Amino acid sequence: MMKEFIQNMPKAELQVHIEGTLEPELLFELAKRNKVELPYATLEDAKKAMPYQNLPSFLVSYYANLKVLLTEQDFYDLTLAYLEKAASQNIRHTEISFDAQAHLNRGISLSTVMVGMHRAMQDAEQKCKISSGLILCFMRDLSEDDAQKVLLEALEFKDWIMAIGLDSSEMNNPPEKFKNVFDRAREYGFLTVAAAGEVGPAEYIWQAIDVLHVSRIDYGIHCVEDPDLMSRLVMKKIPISVCPVSNVKLGIIKSMQKHPLKKMLEEGLCVTINSDDPAYFHAYLNENFLAAQAGLSFHKDEIYEMARNAFLSSFLDNDKKEKYLLELDHYYNQ
Numbered sequence: 001m002m003k004e005f006i007q008n009m010p011k012a013e014l015q016v017h018i019e020g021t022l023e024p025e026l027l028f029e030l031a032k033r034n035k036v037e038l039p040y041a042t043l044e045d046a047k048k049a050m051p052y053q054n055l056p057s058f059l060v061s062y063y064a065n066l067k068v069l070l071t072e073q074d075f076y077d078l079t080l081a082y083l084e085k086a087a088s089q090n091i092r093h094t095e096i097s098f099d100a101q102a103h104l105n106r107g108i109s110l111s112t113v114m115v116g117m118h119r120a121m122q123d124a125e126q127k128c129k130i131s132s133g134l135i136l137c138f139m140r141d142l143s144e145d146d147a148q149k150v151l152l153e154a155l156e157f158k159d160w161i162m163a164i165g166l167d168s169s170e171m172n173n174p175p176e177k178f179k180n181v182f183d184r185a186r187e188y189g190f191l192t193v194a195a196a197g198e199v200g201p202a203e204y205i206w207q208a209i210d211v212l213h214v215s216r217i218d219y220g221i222h223c224v225e226d227p228d229l230m231s232r233l234v235m236k237k238i239p240i241s242v243c244p245v246s247n248v249k250l251g252i253i254k255s256m257q258k259h260p261l262k263k264m265l266e267e268g269l270c271v272t273i274n275s276d277d278p279a280y281f282h283a284y285l286n287e288n289f290l291a292a293q294a295g296l297s298f299h300k301d302e303i304y305e306m307a308r309n310a311f312l313s314s315f316l317d318n319d320k321k322e323k324y325l326l327e328l329d330h331y332y333n334q
């Protein structure tokens with residue numbers, strides 16, 4: 001019954017990396033199409049290469065696999081495959097992160113990446129009735145100068161970019177390293193988000209709020225270690241895009257039963273559920289809701305509240321938010 005309720009519920013997803021939706025089947029297909037050699041002899045070997053010990057070891061395979069993505073069509077196929085899957089899970093709206101530098105640094109132009117993804121988003125909106133936006137994430141293990149260069153290049157595509165974000169290897173790469181480039185992004189009129197407190201300390205979440213002035217925090221689970229931070233997040237209504245299955249699969253949280261999501265919700269934080277890298281963690285959004293519900297015994301009203309938070313915390317304009325919220329409320333009240 002809960003499964004059906006979650007499956008059929010209209011949902012929004014706010015934290016999903018397009019590169020993390022690359023399924024082994026598409027990886028192999030693109031490798032063949034582009035004559036790129038993979039470190040796996042068979043599809044089965046590629047599937048077995050998961051799971052991962054931790055965030056750094058996961059990021060190594062995640063970035064290595066990107067070498068199959070070369071053309072606009074490749075980015076189109078990747079993005080359309082995710083959007084079709086998302087629509088089949090009753091996701092109405094999704095805000096998709098991407099690592100521009102991971103492609104630029106391989107000699108792929110920003111326009112190849114942007115045009116491929118944008119075309120897929122338009123086609124999916126027509127065919128599958130799913131709306132979507134893009135979040136260009138700076139890779140925090142690279143320098144602030146490198147991020148500044150990408151920001152300048154991104155201006156050409158400003159209308160296609162919903163927000164600027166910050167991702168990749170968090171340890172020893174605090175948000176404050178990117179103060180200037182986030183100031184600049186806001187001056188250009190970009191909304192901003194940042195991953196903070198995934199593996200890093202609560203201090204990084206403070207920095208994301210006070211130094212980068214972001215509108216949303218991704219992951220954010222280490223906030224529970226700091227009661228003052230919890231109060232601030234509640235008072236300022238700063239949304240947190242939590243990725244429960246990812247946190248467990250990367251060994252950051254020992255088991256779903258120990259995940260702080262329940263505590264975060266109970267203490268009044270605006271939390272949402274997200275899939276992060278669904279192809280790698282074998283869990284799209286519905287599977288994330290189901291795993292969190294099973295591990296933490298969420299009631300229907302809590303599941304609904306988190307789904308509602310996602311539409312409320314999205315970067316949609318108020319009319320569109322209202323439309324989706326009405327649909328969700330109608331579904332819940334039936």
Ligand code: ADE
Binds near residue numbers: 017020062168195276
């Ligand atoms: N990029 C893709 N997945 C990520 C994660 N879980 N943390 C940081 N950067 C990422």
